Amino acid sequence: MFSLMANCCSWLKRWQEPVRKVTLIMVGLDNAGKTATVRGIQGESPEDVAPTVGFSKIDLKQGRFEVTIFDLGGGKRIRNIWRNYYAESYGVIFVVDSSDIARMEETKQAMIEVLNSPKISGKPVLVAEHNLFLFS
Template sequence: MFQLLSHCWSRLQARQEPIRKVTLLVVGLDNTGKTSLITEIQRVLSCEVLPTTKPHQTELRVDRFEVSLVDLSGGQRMRGTWRSHYGDAHGIIFVLDSSDVLRMEEAKRILGRLLAHPRISGKPLLLLANKQDRPDALLPSELIECLCLEKLANENKSLCRIEPSSAAKSLHKSQSRTILQGLHWLLRTIAINYSVLSARVQQDSPDPPAPREQQAPSKAVQAR
């Protein structure tokens, strides 16, 4: 009887909990597979994809969140436009080609600049170590060392998590699981500090958004 009442109370709490709107920027160098990963997330959450008219933006319903994934071009000439979106972000998804060792220093430099920006510093970051299906791909533990990820996270007070990923069709099941685990971690981390992050978004956004919700509500780097 007690278990039944507890279950009913949990469901009632879930209904009363406000839906929170979250913006996540999806960034990385060109040809890292950002768009393919977003497509994979849409495939897995097909019943949760919400309609949108905005280009390069995907709207999802995940748990009690309405999530806007904003896919920003990784081309060298386009990276300068990223900063105009920083104020809108509650968190970041940084996509990395794990097999492109020759561009790892470039990725490290871009990631460092990103985390150090005043409108990003302190916000959580999910790093997707993409193209893990390739034989020359670096493991997440190797990437943490190569990118000095823990040092960057600590310096900029940003919680970070790294997850292996791949959009290769032969690996859909296992890799989809890690991508979604990373997404859920990012949303849980945002939820813990939602009021502070939302206040930053309202202050930093060029066009202040509507109120984000109806009701008021370690280790820096994690690797699988």
């Protein structure tokens, strides 16, 4: 009987917990697979993805969390806007195309810029590998 009451109290406590909102940013070089990765997270097919112009916003619900992911474009000219999203984000997902060996140095420099920002300091950073063959 006590176990049943404890379970009911536990359920009631969780039910009353407020929804937590979390904002993440997804960055990486252009054509690294950021949008395909987001589609995979959403349970959608990562095929036939068009390049992101500017950014796209994805809203997900996971349990008591409302997660917003800003999929930011990775072209050289648009990378300047990434820093505008650092302050409001709870964490960063940095996508690396592991099959694009020719751009590894450029990827490294972009990652260093992100990690050196004071607005990223102390926040979790996930480095996600995207390879075309992973989704085949």
